[in-house]
Amino acid sequence: MRKVxxxxxxxxxxxxxxxxxxxxxxxxxxxxxxxxxxxxxxxKRYPTVSFATVYNTIEALKKRKEIxxxxxxxxxxxxxxxxxxxxxxxxxxxxxIGDVFADYSTALRLPAEVExxxxxxxxxxxxxxxxxxxxx
Amino acid sequence: MRKVxxxxxxxxxxxxxxxxxxxxxxxxxxxxxxxxxxxxxxxKRYPTVSFATVYNTIEALKKRKEIxxxxxxxxxxxxxxxxxxxxxxxxxxxxxIGDVFADYSTALRLPAEVExxxxxxxxxxxxxxxxxxxxx
DNA sequence: GTCCATGCAAACGATTTGCAGAGTT
DNA sequence: AACTCTGCAAATCGTTTGCATGGAC
Numbered sequence: 001m002r003k004v005x006x007x008x009x010x011x012x013x014x015x016x017x018x019x020x021x022x023x024x025x026x027x028x029x030x031x032x033x034x035x036x037x038x039x040x041x042x043x044k045r046y047p048t049v050s051f052a053t054v055y056n057t058i059e060a061l062k063k064r065k066e067i068x069x070x071x072x073x074x075x076x077x078x079x080x081x082x083x084x085x086x087x088x089x090x091x092x093x094x095x096x097i098g099d100v101f102a103d104y105s106t107a108l109r110l111p112a113e114v115e116x117x118x119x120x121x122x123x124x125x126x127x128x129x130x131x132x133x134x135x136x
Numbered sequence: 137m138r139k140v141x142x143x144x145x146x147x148x149x150x151x152x153x154x155x156x157x158x159x160x161x162x163x164x165x166x167x168x169x170x171x172x173x174x175x176x177x178x179x180k181r182y183p184t185v186s187f188a189t190v191y192n193t194i195e196a197l198k199k200r201k202e203i204x205x206x207x208x209x210x211x212x213x214x215x216x217x218x219x220x221x222x223x224x225x226x227x228x229x230x231x232x233i234g235d236v237f238a239d240y241s242t243a244l245r246l247p248a249e250v251e252x253x254x255x256x257x258x259x260x261x262x263x264x265x266x267x268x269x270x271x272x
Numbered sequence: 273g274t275c276c277a278t279g280c281a282a283a284c285g286a287t288t289t290g291c292a293g294a295g296t297t
Numbered sequence: 298a299a300c301t302c303t304g305c306a307a308a309t310c311g312t313t314t315g316c317a318t319g320g321a322c
Binding site: 150152154155185187191192198 | 275276277278280281288
Binding site: 005015048054060069072073074077086089091092099100101102104107108109111114116117118119120123124125126127128129130131132 | 169205207208209210212213225226227234235236237238240243244245246247250252253254255256257258259260261263264266267268271
């Protein structure tokens, strides 16, 4: 809520109750929800919300660079409100996604052969591991 | 073909013509095809192949760890025959995927806060950039 | 005959789209 | 009225599954 709710008083992006609920859910915890996660949560307060609204809002927020789409789960897309570039770690058991704030850029040099083919403009590290909960 | 075709003479994994075609395509170039890419290519030689066969074969090969599924394209899964752990770079224009053989493990240390939550067991770096072709 | 791969078609799950109705200005 | 968001339903796309047929041992 905070950030985005302030930013868009009303202009260009209408702050409807559903959208507020979506933003609050997205910014309310350190989760990385899928569209369905968002849908389920918003439905608690607005039992008539539709997937169309959720996806519409996601699309509008992506376009405005207020949220980021994460491609880390082969089955579905996930979203997060944290715009600062960072990395992720995924529990291989429960699939929980954690944030990793660190800048590895200086270490992540491309091998020479690859540099002949590509100019790198960014990077994202996907760690996998086991979370505290799943260690038992 | 080489590797896998030799390995499985016939036992446990039947080398049918369709499977040979799939393996040849997978190992024949440094591509990272999607199921549909594979399907289209095999169809050239076997016009009656079905997606079921392609997906069945992919599944069987994944289970035997002969190919790896890549989660880097939000729209579809990609596969590659190179089992050695390595990283990837994706052209943000044409989506071409390149291999990056480098071991960044020593540099990729998790921040202390994250280590309290997760034990890392692996990593994969997803570079993005622009390929030679798309520079024009 | 047994086993297992094939190929067709139907099913499925995630996401997208068309559109009529509503809310806001 | 103009604009745009909502919610329903239908459509789409990638992937999976059920099942009858068919080839290899």
